[in-house]
Amino acid sequence: MYRKIELVLLILLLIGLAAVSRHLEKQTLSEKVDTKEKVVVVDCGHGGDDPGKVGINDVLEKDINLQIGKRVKKKLEKKGYEVIMTREKDETLAEKSSSNKKIQDMKARVAMINETAPSIAISIHQNSYQGESVHGAQIFYYSHSTDGEEAAKIMQEAFLSADPDNTRQAKANDTYYLLKRTEVPTIIVECGFLSNRKEAELLAGEEYQKKVAKAIVSGVEKYLSSKTIGK
Ligand SMILES: [Zn+2]
Structure with missing residues (x-):
């Protein structure tokens, strides 16, 4: 039985x-x-004639942006995302004959983001300041975008994995061209200060770049999963 x-x-x-x-x-x-189905645009700031900020250790912002951007692309693609880069080499997006290269370059980036219509656009930059003491990553979002604000706050928190002592907060902005003109949630990720010797060295090195890329990818994932749950 x-x-x-x-x-x-x-x-x-x-x-x-x-x-x-x-x-x-x-x-x-x-x-x-x-x-x-998730498409992400990675925009590496500056390039070509435009070096961006010049580090205290002579590194150029345009190079660091591209190095970090490529790492982010690789990691996101491994996770199944489709990644569109606004540039993949050391170049400006403006035509050589252009009378105002900076504006044309920015317009081309915005057009690319709007045509691609990604779930989020991440613009990678490095910061600089007169004083050497200032340091830490900071994320900027468009003042009138609630999605942008949410993404920036999530990304700012994700950066604590790279630098747990960073006390900077995500910041609203309503003048940056890229933030104003893009029709999708866009954030500007200032990974750190090239005017701070320690941070400039870190940002130029492979080890910290990997940490930064990991933080960006986790920020993207957390933001996108919060959107899926909300649907
Ligand atoms: Zn920049």
């Missing part, structure tokens, strides 16, 4: 396990499809 009950229970258990594993399989599949 006992045997029979045991056998029935065992069969029921096996049926249950099979159902659970089928459910899990389905869930991972749908998650993969979900991230596949």
Whole structure:
């Protein structure tokens, strides 16, 4: 008698396990499809004739931006995201003959972001200040974008994994061209200060760049998953 009950229970258990594993399989599949649909634009600031900020250690902002941007792209693609870069080499997006290269370059970046219509656009920059003591990553968002604000706050927090002592807060801005003219949530990620010797050295090195890229990717993931849950 006992045997029979045991056998029935065992069969029921096996049926249950099979159902659970089928459910899990389905869930991972749908998650993969979900991230596949996510497009992210990575905009590496400056390039070509425009070096951006020049570091206290002579590193150029345009180079650091591109190095970090490429690391971010690689990591996001590994996770199944589609990544569009506004530039993949040391170049300006303006034409050579242009009379105002800076404006044309910015317009081209904005056009690319708006045409691609990504879930989020990340513009990578490095900061600089007169005093050497100022340091720490800071994220900027457009004052009139609630999604931008949410993304910036999430990204600012994600940066604590790279630099746990950073006390800077995400900051609103309503004058930056890129923030004003893009039609999707866009944030400017100032990864650190090239005017601070320690931070400039860190930002130029592989180890810290990897940490920064990891922080950016985790910020993107957290922001996008908060959007999916909200839908
Ligand atoms: Zn810059």
